[in-house]
Amino acid sequence: MRIVSLSCRDYRNLAPLCFSPKPEGNVLWGQNAQGKTNLLEALWIFTGGRSFRGAKDSELVRHGAAGARLLLSFYSEEREQSAEIRIAGGRRQVLLNGIALHSPGELVGHVYAVIFSPEHLALVRGGPANRRSFMDAALCQMKPGYAGILSRYHRALSQRNALLKDIPRHWELEDTLPIWDARLVQDGERIVSQRKAFLSRLSVFASSVYAGLSHGAESLQIFYHASAPNFADNLQKEHKQDIRQGFTGAGPHRDDMVLQLNDSSARSYASQGQKRSIVLALKLAEAHILEECTGEKPAVLLDDVLSELDSARQDYLLNHLSQYQVFITCCEPQQAMNLHSGGLFRVENGMVTAAGPEKRKGEVYVSSSGTEHGDTK
Ligand SMILES: Nc1ncnc2c1ncn2[C@@H]1O[C@H](COP(=O)(O)OP(=O)(O)OP(=O)(O)O)[C@@H](O)[C@H]1O
Ligand SMILES: [Mg+2]
Structure with missing residues (x-):
């Protein structure tokens, strides 16, 4: 899949723009608060997901405007396609190739991307809910029935939880618990088996990327932690405890993805740079599996990825992204000079222009891989 162009109106601080990225690497550079992350977010919402910053739809509309409109042209399934998103009154309306879709989620499976943003460091630093969402969001893009x-x-x-709270006042309701157990087990076991299959693929690729990032000095291990190794048995055995607590104590909604560096918990022991490297390894592995499952290469969106990483x-x-269409943000374009050939785009006050850094006469920036980065105009 390749993004051909993005136009938008009244989206966050972005000026009405038509951004035509290169098929390879795209460096979006500019000072703080100019609109770099907003531009990545505008691309991301075409995957059918929510804002990766957890923003409500109403926050995506420019302050004071009634609604926002985004138009994406992309090449996928061997043809050029278009998608349009209109956001107004807290609602999102989506059109694919001119035809209105019933829900924004139906865009999943048309535009593919993986995103790294500093918020995703919560994948290592934060609680299990972050890691469950990572597995679930990836599976929703890969497996049509998973969502x-x-x-x-x-x-x-x-x-079931509502029932658990009612039972102490109406004990006769306890007899209906097995009906809800059966429903949970049926879907819960499918969720766990899909997540485990995903993690076993993920761990192969992520460990290899991580070994590369750390120049073989450290090894990353990933495995699934089930809160109830036998879900069906556990649900039945824990009826009394679940009633006392008023919620279902174990199951896929309490499971976790364990991340270890050299056999120690990454959450407790990894440094900032190691945490960032782990998230990057997970995201690049996700891109790889997404391509295996769908036959389409996802766009790779990297927001502020380079800080905290040593050279x-x-x-x-930067040398291992050449197979993807990449969008990478940074403040100084020199930081991303090693990215494979592509375009430099300056983001300033919501405007995006194809432009490299100011050059003195005759000066050309050349990355160590030999790529020239001059003015792309
Ligand atoms: N709905 C909105 N309407 C108008 N402006 C907005 C809206 N939402 C965010 N902004 C503004 O957009 C500006 C750019 O934000 P963005 O996060 O894209 O910056 P950035 O270029 O990524 O900066 P940094 O380098 O600090 O990450 C900010 O000043 C922000 O306040
Ligand atoms: Mg930003």
Whole structure:
């Protein structure tokens, strides 16, 4: 898949623009608060996901405007396609090739991307919910039926939890618990098996990227931690405890993805640069598996990825992205000079222009891989 162009109106601080990226590397550079992350976010929402910054739809509309409109032209499934998103009154309306879709989620499976942003460091630093969302979001892009199974599981879970709270006042309701157990087990076991299969692929690629980033000095291990190794048995055995607590104590909604560096917990022991390297390894591995599953290469969106990485890690990363269409933000374009050939785009006050840094006469920036980065105009 390749992004051909993005136009937008009244999206965050972005000026009405038509951004035509290169098929290879795209460096989006500019000072703080100019619109670099907003531009990546505008591309990302075409994957059918929510804002990776957790923003509400109403926050995506320029202050004071009634609604925002985004138009993406992309090449996928061997043809040029278009998608349009209109956001107004807290609602999102989506058109694919001119035809209105029932829900924004139906865009999943048309535009593929993986995103790294500093918020994703919570994947290592934060609690298990972050890691479950990573697995679930990746599987939703890869497996068409997964989102439906997941939402049915969560619906059944909240109904079971409501029942658990009612039982102490109406003990006769306890007899209906097995009905909800059966519903949870049916979808829960499918969720766990898909997540485990995903992690076993993920760990192969992520460990290899991580070994490259750390120049073989450290090894990353990833495995699935089930809160209830036998979900069906556990649900039945824990009826009394679940009633006492008023919620379902174990199951896929409490499971975790364990990340270890050299056999120690990454959450407890990894340094800032190591945490960033782990998240990057996970994201690049996700891109690889996404391509295996869909036959399409996702766009790789990297927001502020280079800070906290030493120059050896930066070089490894920038030299290993050449198979993807990459969008990378930074404040100083020299930081990303090792990125494979492509375009330099300056982001300033919401405007995006094809431009490299100011050059003295005759000066050309050349990366260590030999790529010339001059003015792309
Ligand atoms: N709905 C909105 N309407 C108008 N402006 C907005 C809206 N949402 C965010 N902004 C503004 O957009 C500006 C650019 O934000 P963005 O996060 O894209 O900056 P950035 O270039 O990535 O900066 P940094 O280098 O600090 O990460 C900010 O000043 C922010 O306040
Ligand atoms: Mg930013």
